[in-house]
Amino acid sequence: GYRSAMRIFRLPEENEFSMHLARMTGEVLILSEPAGAAIVIDGTRRRETTPATLQVAAGKHxxxxxxxxxxxxxxxxxxxxxxxxxxxxxxxxRGQ
Incomplete structure (x- = not known):
């Protein structure tokens, strides 16, 4: 999703205007014992290992x-x- 934005503009006829909306994001701190574990989010391997703070799109993961x-x-x-x-x-x- 994207963050909502509302702006009111008065543009002369035949002018164009574009606006970029910011994605809705949050942060996830992933800790593990032991540290140094590989992280996969939604099937995509991340280059970071635990512990790591990662920015992700808002929603389920x-x-x-x-x-x-x-x-x-x-x-x-x-x-x-x-x-x-x-x-x-x-x-x-493993095995315990």
Missing amino acids: TISVAKEGYTPHEEEIEVKDSAFVRLSINLGK
Whole structure:
């Protein structure tokens, strides 16, 4: 989505006007134990590893966190416009 904006203009005939709207975004802080886990948001691998604060579009997102030797974790979150979401994940060792 985009942030709403309202402006009133008086333009002479045959003039054009364009306006760019800002996307609605929020921030997600992703923490994991152990740190250094790979982060995937909505199927796209991010270059950052945990811990990381990432800006995402407002809305629902699937967050996946994985580290070699540990059981991966996947969670759905909802981020509201201009909001901050903290996600803290404990990855369990594989085979335990």
